[in-house]
Amino acid sequence: MTRIAVLSDVHGNTPALAAVLAAIDAEGVDLVLNLGDIVSGAVDPRGTLDLLATRPDIVTVRGNHERQVLTLPDGEMGGSDRIASRVLTDADRAWLGSLPLTAQPVPGVFAFHATPDDDATYLTETVVGLTAEHPAGVREATDAELVERLGAAYGAHALYLCGHTHLARSRRLPDGSLLVNPGSVGWPAYEDDTPEPHRVEAGAPDARYAIVSRADDAGDVADSSEGRPGGWEAQLLAVPYDHEASAASAERLGRPDVAHALRTGRLA
Helix, strand or coil: CEEEEEECCCCCCHHHHHHHHHHHHHHCCCEEEECCCCCCCCCCHHHHHHHHHCCCCCEECCCHHHHHHHHCCHHHCCHHHHHHHCCCCHHHHHHHHHCCCEECCCCCEEEECCECCECCCCCCEEECCCCCCCCCCEEECCHHHHHHHHHHHCCCCCEEECCCCCCEEEEECCCCCEEEEECCCCCCEEEECCCCCEEEECCCCCEEEEEEEECCCCCCCCEHHHCECCCCEEEEEEECCCHHHHHHHHHHCCCHHHHHHHHHCCCC
């Protein structure tokens, strides 16, 4: 049996990351994957970097916020990026800049932050705009949308791992492969205006991660025509942690909106 722990979207929330890593260590997995958006946030980006520095075993890919923190001028950054950027050392910047956009840590597994070709496009959710039918302005993606967004990668792997949307999902694709989004470790609710205004809310303050596993004799590429789904299964997991401490940190950094999201998993 191969077991992989998957985490994403820590967003500088060190208490949440510590709780997730403790839970993962207790599981005795074979590998830990981090799918990006690591430090940009209003809790403790410095502490998150220091904690991850003690875990060189974790395979990490870069998210859109790593790109933004490293490339945007200070005046063009969002608030969470700016908070993170101001604590980064030259060594931090070199490490973040060295992270790959994708990873294939074991045969048949393809990991990335958002989609294989774009670090800022939702894969598992579709933005539809604020309507009576979709008051949050977002819905779960259809199979056809998932296949289209995976592009040339579709059909080449048995397991796809993504983050970015902060919502935990596990979907069996038409070819029998599995797509897993572990949700967010450190930021359970946010709003955005791109491509249209929408809100994302996990509905609870817990830190999220996933464990994916398969029998060692399963195939590396899915093939539904042979009834062989690649063998991967997923557990979507939530870990309670001291979210009040994280919320208090956000308030000290001038982000009461983030503090509310951390306490409730919802927007004000």
